[in-house]
Amino acid sequence: MSTLLYRIGIVAYRRPWYFIAPWAVVLATIVGLLAVYPPHLSSEVRIDGTPAQNLIDDLAEKMPQMAGGQGIIAFETENGSRIDSGENLNALLAAIDRVYTSDHVIDARAVLRQEAAKGMDSPTVRAAAATTPPDYSSGATPLELNGQAVPGVLISPDKTSAVLQFQFDKQTFELPPDTIDNTVAAAKFATAGHDIAVLPSATMVRMPDIVGVGEVVGVGIAALVLLVTLGSVVAAGLPLVTALTGVGVGVGGALVVSHLVSLHSLSAVLGLMIGLAVGIDYALFIVNRQRRYILDNNMSAAQATGRALGTSGTAVVFAGSTVAIALTALAVVRIHLITTMGIAAMVTVVIAVLAALTLLPASLGLAGERICSPKARQKAAFARAVAPSRPTRRVATAWARMVTRHRFLAATAALIVTGLLAFPAAQMNLGLPSGASYSQGTTQRESYEVIKDRFGAGYNGALIVVADAGNRPDPIAPTDIAGLDHDLQQLPGVTAVTLGAVSSDGRTVVFSVVPSTGPTDTATEQLVHRIRSQATTFAGERHVELGVTGFTALGIDVSARLARALPVYLSIVAVLSIILLSLVFRSIVVPIKATVGFILSILAAFGATTAVFQQGLGQQLLGFHATSPVLAVLPIVATGLLYGLAMDYEVFLVSAMKEAHAHGQRGDDAIIHGFEQAARVVVAAAAIMTAVFAGFVFNDDPMIRQFGFALAVGIVVDAFVVRMLLVPAVMSIFGDSVWWMPRVLQRLLPNIDIEGRRFDLESTEAPYAQHDLVAAKS
Template sequence: MATFLYKLGRSAFRRRRLVALLWVALLALAGVGAATAPAATSSSFSIPGTEAQRAFDLLEERFPGAGADGATARVVFKAPDGQKMTDAEPKAVVEETVAALRSGSDQIVSVADPYEARAVSQDGSTAYVSVAYEVNGMELTDETREALKQAGQAAQGKGLTVELGGDALQSMPETGAGEIVGVVIAGIVLVITFGSLVAAGLPLLTAIIGVGIGVSTITALANVLDLGSTTSTLAMMIGLAVGIDYALFIVSRYRAELADGRSKEEAAGRATGTAGSAVVFAGLTVVIALVGLAVVNIPMLTKMGFAAAGTVVIAVLIALTLIPALLGFAGDKVVGRKQRKGTAEETGKPNAGTRWARFVIRRPVLVLLAGVLGLGAIAVPAASLEMGLPDDGVKPVSATERRAYDLLSDGFGPGFNGPLLVVVDGDRAAADRTVDTIKGLDGIAAVTPATPNKAGDAAMITVIPEDRPSSGATETLVHDIRGATGDDVLVTGATAMNIDFSQKMNDALVPYLALVVGLAFVLLTVVFRSILVPLKAALGFLLSVVAALGAVVAVFQWGWLGSLFGVEQTGPIMSMMPIFMVGVVFGLAMDYEVFLVTRMREAYVHGERPGEAIVTGFRHSARVVTAAAVIMIAVFSGFIGMSDQMIKMIGFGLAVAVLFDAFVVRMAIVPAVLALLGRKAWWLPKWLDRVLPAVDVEGEGLAAHDAAEDRKPDLVKA
């Protein structure tokens, strides 16, 4: 592989104008596709194989239109103290609002009058108007949303407390200045690392081009492939981070080759052949982790994984082709002043990476215990992990959706915001028996009479729990209804979907871990020609990801330091968060493992003792790995400023996971374990060594190539 990538790098360097033109053309093509494609909508959400999904499918079949994907809104009214919503004055305001809503937009399907729909609380303090739209929340026009807001404001001005809820207010997540700050920090770190603005600008430029192509392609295909509005954001988050890192490693190796006296073209080829090999395998681990999300069998998660994996593939291809081409354009400007005068390595002065490696080798047990115990303490909150899907109840109290949620909860009971929809596959008599059975269960506030379909072969029943949607009591009620009724009775609704989704996530976690870790173990065994090194890498990853989950629970569920990260309302952790973090963090953790340990392996293969190989690996790679980790943390931290709670949580989780994995696991625990293992770390059974393919990550093929080149003059003379 090293020889092939060496030739690819040299070819890209020589044909740099053609290579640059091709990538710019791809960016322009993807940009045109994104600009002409319809706007992304909310991805359809389904959970195959669950009862809630079967109920939803039956509802679509037997009640055409009842399960439509159109947006909904609730205009919630609260009467002033001393009045009721049934009094003449408040009632007149509500009726005016209903009339205004019905004439406010042609996207409205229906507006339910609360006095006809019995949507007034028993104490008369609260009432709500239900509004149904023909399109989903992302497809509503600004005029429609404005008409909804103006209707509420008009009623508010007449003495009533009015709040708006429902997904009709849904919009694209607001981007904050955090992403820009993250990129700026990445630029500063690159300048400090390289001492050259040109060298620092190359990773940023290529990462932006790669993300531009990836995100534009996702945007262009969003409606065709039913990609959700958050898919491109997550792809941008991951693509930007790995794109900068991969380019960083190749540019750094190129500068090292120049320092050894090689020509620019030769240095570009060698950088691509050596560091590029590590980039390929690091990228493969990330792609395996993201594509492996398909085992969860949730279409939305699968599409997110494939889209992000595609962006990673683009980042790898750009690092292997566009970086060598741009190095050809950069000339001597890619080398900083310090390198021209002589680096610490050249003068024999040990750098920080060398000093740290020697410290770890002298005290491996102390470093190992400190790292493991420290991460173990941070991981403790993960034992209290509570999962769920976000609803308006977890939004900050400053949001009108949250205030509408609270008004409905106070006026109609905590369970009103999470009604259960029971679908009966049978005639009216079966439906009536089901109603009687459900009424006999504990934890129920109300049960509506059965509503049969036109054919009379199915019916709907609405059940209002006594407790809030995310409570354990409501989950128990769902299981009780399913246990007390037969197979022809199915429970669905947002609350039931949430419960089934969380259960599916839990059930898929172990198979997903086995698949991803197993495949990556095989891949790393091929790269490092060792059994214990990949095993150590996997165990270290598990430690860092559990610690990261502990930090997420402490901040987003317990509220520790919540104000520092913009968390205004605590709540359960999103159900997909653990498995998504496992996938992404595993891929990124293996990046640092590959980049750091391949240098150690390279030194060991070339005759150095195990301890010396550790020091050599840190001398060459620690500075660059540190810079790469800081850049990735900065990029992920930038997304904490997003308004979308899911993106905020994922950005925080990935940032702390990289912090723990790069600086505690890879930079401390890994060298400590390798120092304790000694030569045993690189042990591989002979039979397995014969079976595994030789991928030449260390560049042995390039050494043979050098020897062949050195012999050519002698052959000519002969």
């Protein structure tokens, strides 16, 4: 592997355009395809096999008109005047008419007229006649026109607000582009010139912007870190160019494929996050090694490029493979949504590795000897001549000496810090984002607040209760429908029950149940469990099979499924970690220590995310105020991402210590020397990843925001607490026994040279020109 990568590095350096041209062609092709075929992303959080999802799929077959996406628009007068009279009423009716006549919106008025025309032959009319109308005496009331209620419209008790609930003919992610925006624009057009705010809910949110101001700032900070670390504009620019090209190909390719495979919008964002982070880091490792060969060993840029690929390039292949394996292992949980996220991120990582091994050395060939400035060369030559044995990285050396001197105190401090951060994770609630998850000032949050304050929190997420005749051949009797309606209204925590629709054969009935609490409240979750627990009773008394779906029910089922899958996946990752690191370091202590450190980092990330997003601690510092459950898919996906990144730091740091030990240094001397060699690049890599991930914290989409925060915290804790503090302290505690492994395992396990140390050693015995000649001929 090392020799092959060395030869690729030499050839790419000598003939750069042979490598750059294919990347440019692929990238241009992807851009052209996206211009002709815009990406088709989904916002659906779908997990097959859950009760709520099965009910939606069943409903789509029996009553397609009820299976479309839901739309909610709140209207509020800005001056506190009544919305149900005068010009405001005319504007509101015009807005309702425009919404109902918009493309892909089901006109509930026309549906009711059709059913009314059938008279008692209509199952819906017969069911409506048997059920008791909702009690509006103490709450919201329907908007009436000429003595008839306008379908889907309620007026708040203070008469200043209205809410319109309607359905699209498809799920929102299946609608043509701009459908939702055009529907909202139609309502705003009708109310223009009136003091009426039009507030679409979170159910009508458009796809998030993949790149925003925060993300650009994060990349800018990463560029600054590169400049400080490498000390050259040319050297700092190459990792950025390499990473952006890899992301363009990886994420762009995923967007092109979205026309063939269902791809969640979060998959593209995660691909962008991980692609930028590892793309910059992997390129940094190689460029840093090349510069060290030039400055410390006085090599030419061509020789140094080949040697850097032969050594650090091998480590990049191992690191990238580790991340790719961890992400691919997400398929083990057998959840399509998680699998596609993992595969999209994995492909982006693989492309980032390929870019670092081909595009980067070609770019180094274009840069030539300019990769190191004359000033840097003079400074390095002076250091070699005057003080060859003096530590060149004094801060890292001083830190390592302090940690090893106070090893027990350092280890205890690391455990206390990670423990305090992880503590809130014990109260972590999983769920899906609602309107309350959006920042103040967004239309989604304003709509949520208006509906909660004027109508009740439950109107932001009504439950859908479906009664089905099951194996019974007859339609559901109107008396059973009326009895079921009454039973649901009597349940604690129910504000209102409304008959939604009845299938044409009378065998399926849909109710809308409005809880007294919000979509993500614990009381609403308890109501869902209460209805499901009484399904057997309803089956016996009302002769129906009962199910619950809707936003809250979906959130409960998704969270429960993912919560069960997380321990399984975490166990797989832990075993994988121990096996891989045992092969790399031929040690028992190092793999266990590294795995425990990774678990501490994961728990700290979960705890901090819970404290900030669920409990609201410190949100003002981040510029938002929105408490919500932790995103259900976050723990398991973040585990895969952080595992791969944490192992990168472990490998680059501990392998330097192992190398020092192999060259005769013992005990703390080996730890300090290895730390001195690797700490600078590990700190720079962690700072870059933190900057990239932190940029996504300021995205308007609550899902992206949570992922950015969790990954940024995970990287900070893993790099600066676990690897910089806990790792040298624990290794100092164990001393040289940290490298012990039973002889039986030493004979059985292969000796993997992930950083090309043997190649590095062997190549010093042969002239570089000979290597160049062999590489050129190949």
